[in-house]
Amino acid sequence: MSAAAALRVHGDDGVAVALRDLVAGERVLGVTVMQPVPRGHKLALTAHGAGATVTKYGLPIGRALTAIAPGDHVHSHNLVTALAGELTYEPSLSAAMGHTAAPPPTWRGYRRADGRGATRNEVWILPTVGCVGLTAEQVARAAMERHAGRIDGVHAFAHPHGCSQLGDDLAGTRAALAGLAANPNAAGVLLLGLGCESNQLADLLAAVPAALRGRVRALSSQSAGDELAEAGALVDAMVEEAAAARREDLPLSALTVGLKCGGSDGLSGLTANPLLGRFAERLAAAGGTPILTEIPEIFGAEQALLARAESPAVFAAGAALVNRFKRYYLDQGLPVSENPSPGNLAGGITTLEEKSLGAVQKAGQAPLHAVIDYGETAPPGGLALLEAPGNDAVSSTALAAAGATMVLFTTGRGTPLGFPVPTLKVASNHVLAATKPHWIDFDAERVLDDGAEAADAAFLATIIAHAEGLPTAAERAGQRAIAIWKRGVTL
Missing domain, CATH: 3.40.50 (Rossmann fold)
Structure with missing residues (x-):
């Protein structure tokens, strides 16, 4: 069968992601499919012994629970997390990839007295x-x-x-x-x-x-x-x-955008999240402010993110935040790795490492500019990492409280909920976009159809249209809510 039936994300990966339902007996990427593999799930490309590291995105996503043969379906029956508790992070600051796209566009927004740009009045x-x-x-x-x-x-x-x-x-x-x-x-x-x-x-x-x-x-x-x-x-x-107040032409640098994922599936890390990541790189390079949060959903992927810190101080703050959040779990007697939801598992995501490596792609390769606490405002001029949990409503509210004037929300399974600022829903797959047009604003699977360059241009145009006042699907449906991170006792 055609290689388009599955995608090997990185040349070092031992698994590929099924782009359609795979049938036992067919040949895909040089192996014979041994069992049915649902769309979005993983297909083994190489043999793994019990305990061996399994890689996706070129990085570990867990270890083999049992021996895995080429062509096997790889999921929760034979793959488990390798995450434990807190870690000691060693600085290894690296230069992040620069964005070389065309000059940044302008958009029409409201200029506030303090100089910040607003997408709504x-x-x-x-x-x-x-x-x-x-x-x-x-x-x-x-x-x-x-x-x-x-x-x-x-x-x-x-x-x-x-x-x-x-x-x-x-x-x-x-x-x-x-x-x-x-x-x-x-x-x-x-x-x-x-x-x-x-x-x-x-x-x-x-x-x-x-x-x-x-x-x-x-x-x-x-x-x-x-x-x-x-x-x-x-x-x-x-x-x-x-x-x-009247809208006026503003530079892309006046845009502050929250990066969020919820109800992820096996395609989220291939289509929707990398799409956001390329935009985040462009926004940060232009002097704008993308904000990444959901700290438990970077466990297992934090090393690559921290390596892009702009300074030792930012690296130390990010490492402390990750370990502090792990301690928050451990103090409650809970493991740090039990994050993938039932919907994530059904969509093909098996371990927290796999979920995290897909989730952090929302920031692309943008340098890490700042680390901020829950309730703080993100400083302008680059990627900020915000303290907040993975819960959709809590983290999206935290993004708005940090100054985001729009939230870009990727999803593989869909959700109707919107938040205080325009919430632009990005589907990871055609099926969701087609069946839930009243939830979804952009179909990211067009990346696989049209290529990244064309999809990126269409996505940028969509972002600007909504920033300039076009209501998102959630706004049209009257879906606006907040949720506050509740910690501690209730009297």
Whole structure:
């Protein structure tokens, strides 16, 4: 059969990825398929003894649980993780691949007073505590009706936290909300409190960068008379101010983009994630800011990422972050390797190493410019690594809190959920793109059909169109939500 039936990603790989369902007895890449191999799953190209290292992407993805013969289906029945606990990382800083594409394009966005670019011109309502989440949504709905078409939207982001929290757990909630309040897509922000919660309005407002507090308003529901009317009046005033903003030509460097994957399959690391990686390289080379997160989903692939650190200090910060996250698991008595979800496994991803090596491709070969804590804002001018877990809603919210004005979200199995900033869904395969057009904005499998250069150009055009105001599928469906990383006890 044709070699197009499967793809060997790297010349050193001992496995290939099936590009269609493979049937026992057919010849693929020089071997006879011994058992059926579903699309996206792995086919052994070489013999592996029990305990031998299995490679994909040119790097280890685990070890053989039993002997594996050429032509065997390689999956969870015969491949296991080799990950353990924390590691000592030795600096070996290397020059990252430069991007040599055409000059960066411009895009039409909103230039904020602090110089940052925004893809949307909105007013956001952020409740300090879950008790007023529904109130915030009431205020937003009413304001949307009053001001339809005047700005890009009025949105409330409810969550269940802000009270019954202590210490670092409360501080994390406050940091995430303060980061969201600082996002450039929000021309104005109403912090809506209850009054008696742990996350007091004054403390939350103080956590917002001082230069941005002028666009933030605060209201305590317990202190107000008619909180709906008073909140509505504050929103009305912010809409009036925001309505004066106009899009203008901005350089690509004014774009800050979150890189995210969820519901990955065996093609995610071949089509969608490398597509994002090539864009991330181009964005970073132009002085823009791609942000990578999902720290548990770089376990097993962190060495290559850390080797691209721009300085020893950035390397040390990244290594400390990875080990700190591993310790977070180990302190709970949990292994660091139990990450691939049931959907990942069904799609052909077997070990966390395999998932991680596919996931980090979202950053391409961009140099690692900065490492930031949960709730911090990414500094401009290069790739940032952000502390956050792999959970889709939590990590995407963290990206928005870090300043991302758009999230590029790759998926092999699909998800409808969107987040505070435009969430552009990238399918790894034709089937998902065709069956879920109301979820998906771009089909990355066209990389295999049209080649990387043509797919990259189409993807860049899609990104710019959505950055300039074209609603994403999630926006059209009204899918906008946040989730805060909850740690510690609940009182």
